[in-house]
Amino acid sequence: MAYENLLITEEDHILILTINREQALNALNTQTMQELHRFFSEDAPKRSHLKGIIVTGAGEKAFVAGADIKEFLGLDAASGAEMASFGQAVFFLIERFPKPVIAAVNGFALGGGCELAMACHLRIAAEDARFGQPEVNLGIIPGYGGTQRLIQYIGKSKAVELLMTGDMLGASEAWRLGLVNHVVPNGLTVDKAKEILNKIAKKGPVAIQKVIESVNAYFQFDEDGFAREVREFGNTTGTADFREGAAAFIEKRKPTFTGK
Numbered sequence: 001m002a003y004e005n006l007l008i009t010e011e012d013h014i015l016i017l018t019i020n021r022e023q024a025l026n027a028l029n030t031q032t033m034q035e036l037h038r039f040f041s042e043d044a045p046k047r048s049h050l051k052g053i054i055v056t057g058a059g060e061k062a063f064v065a066g067a068d069i070k071e072f073l074g075l076d077a078a079s080g081a082e083m084a085s086f087g088q089a090v091f092f093l094i095e096r097f098p099k100p101v102i103a104a105v106n107g108f109a110l111g112g113g114c115e116l117a118m119a120c121h122l123r124i125a126a127e128d129a130r131f132g133q134p135e136v137n138l139g140i141i142p143g144y145g146g147t148q149r150l151i152q153y154i155g156k157s158k159a160v161e162l163l164m165t166g167d168m169l170g171a172s173e174a175w176r177l178g179l180v181n182h183v184v185p186n187g188l189t190v191d192k193a194k195e196i197l198n199k200i201a202k203k204g205p206v207a208i209q210k211v212i213e214s215v216n217a218y219f220q221f222d223e224d225g226f227a228r229e230v231r232e233f234g235n236t237t238g239t240a241d242f243r244e245g246a247a248a249f250i251e252k253r254k255p256t257f258t259g260k
């Protein structure tokens, strides 16, 4: 089924997912969140040929300027919690996607936009990118994982300040604090993300998936990340990819991985 608010293009086995509501600075309304859920739960997993996914926003002004504030007015405690719970579920799908997902951030990444970028595995910021969790300006808190992931990336001290003041971070400050992986000139975020995905595509695909799972385990309270690493290390040593990777090293040639 087609998407109304997502643009999906594929080139050289790299999928570019563009949040496409430029007139509302790509704000994540309910329909867009439902489409993101459908894409990451049904559509993307079937595209087994992909090297990875780049998430970006339409237009030059914004990556995503937040959840759609115009839909907030009718919310109460129950429906608000339901909305946050669904949003978190969508972003967990992204964080747990078995192939690399990179946010290419142009302009504003605020509220749900910052949370979307943080759910991706890596973030490339344009020089004009601005990150923030301004929910307190509206009298609410982030609901799509912002209070948790911001601490994971930049530490409690600075995260609490940003969450309480609603201040924005420019791209270089976001890089200095470890929120973004690279800052590039405006217009070049997708190119940089492609370069990284092409580099990762040369590695063992099972290993990449296990890196994602093991790193995510660190942040799950119901899981021992070290035990998970032991298990996944064992699983990767049992793969054909590992036999090929080790043989290629010994034979001084480049490996050809099959993802098995």
Ligand code: COA
Pocket: 023, 024, 025, 027, 065, 066, 067, 068, 069, 070, 108, 110, 111, 112, 134, 135, 137
């Ligand atoms: N939800 C719904 N609509 C939004 C939006 C959001 N989060 N962010 C921007 N828009 C809409 C504006 O309402 C406006 O629509 P209109 O032309 O129909 O009035 C359009 O996008 C352009 O935004 P505008 O505010 O005019 O642009 P600006 O350059 O003056 O300011 C921002 C840009 C990002 C600073 C400002 O739009 C903003 O503060 N947005 C909300 C950010 C936020 O609080 N996000 C967290 C939400 S929980």
